[in-house]
Amino acid sequence: MELKQKTNTYKTLFHWHSFRLRLVIEGIGIGITAGLLIVLYRYALEKAGILLNYIYKSISSNYILALPWILVLIVIGYIVGLMVKYEPMISGSGIPQVEGVLLRELDMTWWKVILGKFLGGVLSIGSGLSLGREGPSVQLGAAVGQGFSKVFKRIKIEEKYLITSGASAGLAAAFNALLAGAMFALEEVHKNFSPLVLLSALSSALSADFIASEFFGLKPVYEALLEKFLQNIGEHISIGHKKNKSILEFPVCMGSNLDSKQIKEVKWPSNCLLVAVKRGEDEIIPKGDTTILPGDYLIVLTNEDKVTKISYSLITMTECNEIQQSINQ
Structure with missing residues (x-):
């Protein structure tokens, strides 16, 4: 027993010097794995949502179908209840x-949580229950981090960082929100700030966000939901009075449609006026032969009720073409 304790102490001290690099590399591996898992989870929920909409449309046209659907929901509820009874951690x-x-107050079996949370989440959310994917994604990512630690026999202190990395990756992949995942891991999960946590959380969140972006595009989840909402309305809502004016500011990115173009060469949106170009600390009065450079800020005047339309047009023009193509995919 005494020899085992000495061995554990030796391992802890021996690995401490290379700890930072190891955490970054392990964080990337956990982020990729958790990212793929959350991508599959999001895809399953998306398909389940499409199926649910089809079922409700069918029921609305034929109310007799409501009875078998209620029976299906009862069966799903019973199955989920059995899963929770078998593994309370889900x-x-x-x-x-x-x-x-x-905090070492609970024990989690990583593979049971991954299987149970994944299937239980798809069944519950897919059947129409009012649940979100944030919490399940965080726990799935944390379970991946714990699984990585168990499989590769990491020491306990390292396992704690890997679980935090997995939680960060889970949130980042669920919402295409890199910084939100890392900050969430620091503030809510780990509850303190340290360079080690920041390194591992950022590396895992970055790799998970990359994986999710490759499958779903770069557009954050809530922006995509906003677009769906506006499409359902059928048109953009005009807010503000047309007699009032608003000044907008747009940064020009390298590789955008405006990069290195003269103002007279650009087809500007209607109902807006370019009043200034900010370049560093200088403010240039725009002329036809003024060349727009990356890093410039365009100061645009428009009617208050046209802000949404003008903003959308100019953001498309000033953003990098590669980013725009990824968002549109």
Whole structure:
């Protein structure tokens, strides 16, 4: 027993010097794995949502179908109940469970949580229950981090960082939100700031966000939801009075449609006026032969009720073409 304790102490001290580099590399591996898992989870939820809409449309046209659907929901509820009874750690959002594991007040079997949370989440959210994917994604990512630690036999202190990395990757992949994933891991999961946590959380969140972006594009989830909402309305809502004026500011990115073009060569949107070009600390009065450079800020005047339309047009013109293509995919 004494020899085992000495061995564990030696391992902890021996690995400490290379700890930062190891955490970054391990964070990338966890981020890729968690990213792929969350991508599959998002895809399953998306398809389940499409199926659910089809079912409700069918029921609205034929009310007799409501009875078999209620029976299906009862069966789904019974199955999910059995899963929770078998593995209580998959109940709830999953975030309190992850915090309990990090505080060593709860024990989590990583592969049971991955299977149970994935299937339970798809069944519950896919059947129309009012649940979100944030908590399940965080717990799935944390379970991936714990699994990485168990498979490669990492020491306990390292396992804590890997679980935090996985939680960061889960949130980043769920919402295409790199910084949100890292900050969430620091503030809510780990509950303190340290360079080690920041390094591992950022590396895992970055790799997970990259994986999710490759499958779903660079557009953040809530922007995509906003577009769907506006499409359902059928047109953009005009807010503001046409007699009032608004001044807007747009940064010009390298590789955008405006990069290195003269103002007279650009087809500007109607109902707007370019009043100035900010270049560093200088403010240039625009002329036809003024060349727009990357890093410039365009100061545009428009009617208040045209802000949404003008903003959308100019953001498209000033953003990098590669980013725009990724967003449109």
